[in-house]
Amino acid sequence: MRECKIVSKKFEIENAHTLAVAKKHGAYASLEKLKEYSPLEIINIIQESKLRGKGGGGASAAEKWALMPQTGDKPSFLVVNCDESEPGTFKDRQIISKDPHLLLEGILLTCYAIKAKHAYIYIRGEYFQFQKILQAAIDEAYAEGLLTECDITIHRGAGAYICGEKSALLESMEGKRGHPRLKPKQKEPEWFFNNPALVNNVETIASVPFIVQNGAEVYKAFGTKQSPGTLLFAMSGHVERPGVYEAEFGTSMMEYINHFGGGIKNGKKLKAVIPGGVSCGVLTAKECENLTLDYEALRHIGSSLGTGGMIIMDEDTDMIEALKNILEFYHEESCGQCTPCREGTGWSDKLVAKILDKRGTKEDIDKLLEIADTMDGKTICVFAPSVSIVIVSFISKFRDEFEAALCVK
Amino acid sequence: MNFIFTEENLIKIEALKLRYPSPQALCLPCLWMAQHQEGYISINAIDAISETLGIAPMEVYRVATFYTMFHLEPQEKLNVQVCKTLSCKLCGSDAILEHLKNKEVNIIHTECLGSCGTAPVMQINDTFYENLTPEKVDAILKELL
Ligand SMILES: Cc1cc2nc3c(=O)[nH]c(=O)nc-3n(C[C@H](O)[C@H](O)[C@H](O)COP(=O)(O)O)c2cc1C
Ligand code: SF4
Ligand code: FES
Numbered sequence: 242m243r244e245c246k247i248v249s250k251k252f253e254i255e256n257a258h259t260l261a262v263a264k265k266h267g268a269y270a271s272l273e274k275l276k277e278y279s280p281l282e283i284i285n286i287i288q289e290s291k292l293r294g295k296g297g298g299g300a301s302a303a304e305k306w307a308l309m310p311q312t313g314d315k316p317s318f319l320v321v322n323c324d325e326s327e328p329g330t331f332k333d334r335q336i337i338s339k340d341p342h343l344l345l346e347g348i349l350l351t352c353y354a355i356k357a358k359h360a361y362i363y364i365r366g367e368y369f370q371f372q373k374i375l376q377a378a379i380d381e382a383y384a385e386g387l388l389t390e391c392d393i394t395i396h397r398g399a400g401a402y403i404c405g406e407k408s409a410l411l412e413s414m415e416g417k418r419g420h421p422r423l424k425p426k427q428k429e430p431e432w433f434f435n436n437p438a439l440v441n442n443v444e445t446i447a448s449v450p451f452i453v454q455n456g457a458e459v460y461k462a463f464g465t466k467q468s469p470g471t472l473l474f475a476m477s478g479h480v481e482r483p484g485v486y487e488a489e490f491g492t493s494m495m496e497y498i499n500h501f502g503g504g505i506k507n508g509k510k511l512k513a514v515i516p517g518g519v520s521c522g523v524l525t526a527k528e529c530e531n532l533t534l535d536y537e538a539l540r541h542i543g544s545s546l547g548t549g550g551m552i553i554m555d556e557d558t559d560m561i562e563a564l565k566n567i568l569e570f571y572h573e574e575s576c577g578q579c580t581p582c583r584e585g586t587g588w589s590d591k592l593v594a595k596i597l598d599k600r601g602t603k604e605d606i607d608k609l610l611e612i613a614d615t616m617d618g619k620t621i622c623v624f625a626p627s628v629s630i631v632i633v634s635f636i637s638k639f640r641d642e643f644e645a646a647l648c649v650k
Numbered sequence: 651m652n653f654i655f656t657e658e659n660l661i662k663i664e665a666l667k668l669r670y671p672s673p674q675a676l677c678l679p680c681l682w683m684a685q686h687q688e689g690y691i692s693i694n695a696i697d698a699i700s701e702t703l704g705i706a707p708m709e710v711y712r713v714a715t716f717y718t719m720f721h722l723e724p725q726e727k728l729n730v731q732v733c734k735t736l737s738c739k740l741c742g743s744d745a746i747l748e749h750l751k752n753k754e755v756n757i758i759h760t761e762c763l764g765s766c767g768t769a770p771v772m773q774i775n776d777t778f779y780e781n782l783t784p785e786k787v788d789a790i791l792k793e794l795l
Contacts, residue, residue, distance in 0.1 A: 316671070328735045328762035359669070366719045367763050369776040394669045399678055399717035402761065416677030416705065418716040434671040477737035477766035484767045519736060550766070552737055566736050570761050 242492065242500050245463050247451045247471050248444060249487040251340045258374050260381040263342040269387065271346060271454035275353055278453075280311065283354035287449065289457035291469045296322055296405075296442030297518065297548045299468075299536045308430045309355040309439050318438040319352050319360040320414070320431075321446055324398060324405035326365055327518035328570060329550035332473035332485050333443035337364070338371040340447075341378035345393065347446035350453050352391040355439055359392045362443075363410050366399040402574035406622050407431055407440040409576065420576050421622035444473055464490035468535035472549045479506040479555040490535040497534060498553065509555040513639075517547020519567045520627035522634035523560075544634070560639040561646055564632070565593045571628045582625035585616040589632055601647050606636060653694035655702070659683045663702060673703045677713055681720055690721040718760075727756040728794060731773040734759045737766035742782075746770050749784040753791060 251257035251266050260268070278286070288303035309317055321344070325333045336344055348360045364372050376395055382388050396414055398404050404413045408422035411433050430437035448470065452460045461469040468490035474497060475485040481503030488497055494514070498504065505511050511526040516534075522544035524532070532538055539546040554563065568590040577583045589612050595601045609632055617629040636643055655663065663680065667673050680702065684695035691714055700707040714720045730750060734743050750757050765771040768780035772787075779790055 325764045326762060329737055329766055330762075331764045331766050334764055365764065366717070367773060367778075370778060392669065394666075396675075397678065397682060399681070400719035401717050413678065414675055415672070416674040416703070416713065417709075418713055434675070436671060475767060477769060478740040483737075483769070515736075552740070552766070554740065558740065562739075563736060566734075566739050570735055573761055 242496060243489065245471050245489050246487055247460070247463070248336065248343065248447050248473055249340075249485075251343065252335060257340050258338065258342075258378060260342060260378070260385060263340065268342040269346050269349075271450040272349060272387075274453050275350070280354045280356055283350060283453060286453060286457050287354070290452045290460045291457075291467075292445065292448055292452060292460070293468065293470075293536070294442055295444035295448070295472060295548070297327060297520070299546065302441065302445055305430075305439060305441070306351070306355055308428055309357075309437055310430075311356055313437075315436045316359070317355055317357040317430075318433050318436060319348060319355065319357045319446075320407075320411065320433065320438050320440045321348065321360060321362040321443055322405060322407065322410060322440055323362055323364040323368070323443045324402075324410060325368070325443075326402040326405050327520060327548050327550065328567075329477055329515060329518045329552045330475065330548040331477070332475050332548065332550065334368060334371055335473065335485050336443050336447050337368075337375045341375045342382070343447045343450060344375075344443055345378060345382050345387070347449040348393060349387070349391055350449045351439070351441070351446055357391065357439070359394070361394050361396050361414065363396045363398060363404070363414060365404075366397055369397070372397065401576075402570075403576045403622075403624065406624070409622070410440065411438065418576070420578050421624075423621055465533075465535050465537070467537050468546075472534075472546075474534060474549040474551065476502045476551050476553055478551075478553040479509065479558070480504070480553045481506055488534065490533075491538075492534050494529050494532045494534050494551075498551070502553070505553065505555050507555075509557065511553065512556045512558050513554045513560065513563075515552040515554075516544055517549050517551065519552070519570065519631065521545045521547040522630045523563075523638060525638050544630075559597075560635060560642050561593060561597045564635040565590065565597050567631055568593055568628070571624075571631075575624065579620040579625060581616045582620050582628070585612050585625065586628055588612055589628070596643060596646050599646060599648055601643075603644075603647060606640075606643055606647075610636060653684070653688070653692055653698045655683065655698065656687060659687065674705055676703055677705060677710060678717075681710075681714055681717075685720060690724050692722075725756070727754060728774065729758055730755045731758045731760040731763075733761070733763045733765070733769070733771045733773075735762035735766075737762070738769040738771055741769035743770040745784065746772065746782050746787060749787055754795065755791065 404419040409419040486501040572586040613629040613632040616625040
C-alpha cells in the first residue's frame with residue numbers, strides 16, 4: 242500500500258501543534274501562493290483538484306465555494322464544522338490536536354478565496370481538551386501577525402449530534418436550538434444572520450493547503466478518477482489496532498483493515514462493517530471482500546462512504562443488539578421537528594428491543610420495514626432517511642438472525 | 651439570589667460581541683460562562699443572559715434545555731459520562747458501566763464522544779479517559795473523589 246500523508250503529514254512529529262515546530266515543517270508556506278493567485282484562481286485550482294467535502298456527503302468543495310458572492314455589501318463567513326459526532330468518527334479531533342496550524346492555514350486560504358473576513362470553528366462541547374490546543378494555536382497565529390486579513394473564533398457547542406448538520410449548526414451559532422432548516426429549492430450559500438456563509442468540514446479545509454501549494458495534478462495523482470486524493474479513514478470496534486490512518490481513495494477495504502488495523506481482534510472472523518459512521522448501511526463480510534474505499538464503490542453496493550470511520554464487527558457480534566444500539570442513539574438525538582423522525586426512531590427502537598428480548602413476531606419485522614419506509618424522504622433533513630437505510634440494511638442482510646430470535650408460539 | 655456575571659466574564663462578553671454580527675450569537679457562550687461560574691445554570695442566570703443579549707428569557711431557557719451538556723440543577727455528585735454507543739459497546743462499555751454501579755458518582759450514559767478508536771471511553775468534567783478497564787476506572791476515581 243502506497244503511503245500518502247497529505248493531511249496527517251505532521252501527526253507523528255512531536256509538538257507539531259506549536260507554531261515553531263509546525264513552521265519548521267512547512268506550515269503556512271502555501272500562503273506565499275496568494276501573491277500569485279486571485280481568489281477566483283484559488284477556486285479554480287480547488288475545482289480542478291476535484292476536492293470533495295470530507296464531512297460525510299462528499300459534495301464538490303469548489304461548487305460550494307463558487308456559490309459565495311465575490312462582491313456585495315454583506316460580509317461573508319466561513320464556518321468550519323468540527324462537531325464530529327457521527328459514531329465511529331474521530332478524525333477531525335486528530336487534526337485540531339496534532340496539527341491545528343494546518344487547519345488555520347486552510348482557513349486563511351479558503352477565506353481569501355471566498356472573500357470572508359471572519360471564520361468560525363464550531364466545535365462539539367465535549368472536545369474542550371482539544372479546543373484548548375486549537376485556541377492556543379489561534380493565539381499564536383494572532384501573535385505572529387498571521388491573522389491580519391481574517392479573524393478566527395471558536396464557537397463551542399453543548400452536546401447535540403444534530404448540530405453537525407450544517408443548517409442546524411448555523412441555527413445553534415445564532416443562539417437557537419439546533420433545528421435543521423428547510424432546504425432552499427435552488428443552490429445558494431448557507432446563511433448566518435442573513436449573511437452568506439460557507440460550511441465545510443475540518444478535514445476538507447485541512448486538505449486545501451496541500452492542493453494550493455502543490456497544484457491540482459499532484460493531488461489527483463492520489464485516489465481514483467472520481468474520488469481523487471486521500472481521506473483520514475478510521476477503524477474502531479473489533480480490530481487489533483484501531484485508529485485513524487490516512488489512505489488514498491480506492492484502497493482495498495480489507496487491505497486497509499489488515500495493514501493498518503492488524504486484522505480482526507483476537508484472530509476472529511469478520512462479520513460486518515459499517516463503512517463510514519453509523520448512518521451508512523451495514524455491509525456483510527462477503528460484501529467487503531473485494532470492496533474499494535471510494536464514494537462510487539460504496540454507493541454501487543447500496544451503502545455510502547460517509548466519514549470513512551469504519552466500525553468493525555467480528556463473528557460473535559449480535560446484530561440485533563448492534564441495531565438496537567444504533568436506534569437508541571438516533572432516538573436520543575432526533576431533534577424532534579418532524580413527526581416521522583421523532584416517532585419513528587422511538588418506535589423502531591422499541592420494536593427491536595422486543596425482538597432482542599425474544600418477544601418479537603414476524604409482524605414486528607414487517608412493521609420495522611414499514612416504519613423505515615415512512616422515515617425515508619419525508620423530513621426536513623437526512624437524519625431520518627439515514628435511520629431508514631440503517632434499519633433496512635440490517636434486516637435485509639441479517640434477516641435470518643432476526644427471524645431466529647422471534648418468539649415461536 | 652441574583653446572578654451577576656463576574657467582571658472577567660463581562661469583559662469577555664463585550665469582546666465577543668465584536669466578533670459576531672448579532673449579540674444573539676452569544677447565547678451558547680454565555681450559557682457556558684454561567685455554568686462555569688455557578689456549576690449549573692440557574693433561572694437567575696437565564697434572566698441575566700436574556701438581559702445582556704436582548705433575547706427573551708423563555709428563548710434562552712428553550713436553548714439551555716436543548717443541549718445535553720447544560721445542567722439546570724446543581725450537580726451534587728461527580729458526573730461520570732460513559733459512552734454507550736456502538737464502538738464502545740463492542741469494546742466493553744457494559745463492563746465499565748457495571749463496575750461503576752456501586753460508586754459514589756452520578757453515571758450518565760452518553761452517546762459517542764468521538765473517541766471510538768480508544769474505546770471504551772468516559773468523560774469527567776472536561777477530560778476524556780480512554781482505553782478503560784475496571785482497574786483504570788478505580789485509579790481515576792481514587793484520584794478524583
Ligand atoms: C445528521 C447530520 C449530522 C452531520 N454531522 C456532521 C459533523 O459532525 N461534521 C461534519 O463535518 N459534517 C456533518 N454533517 C454534514 C454537514 O451537514 C455538512 O454537509 C458538512 O459539514 C459540509 O462540509 P463538507 O462539504 O466539507 O463535508 C452532518 C449531516 C447530517 C445530516
Ligand atoms: S429528520 Fe429528524 S433530525 Fe432532521 S429535522 Fe426532522 S426531526 Fe430533526
Ligand atoms: S462510540 Fe464511544 S466514543 Fe464513539
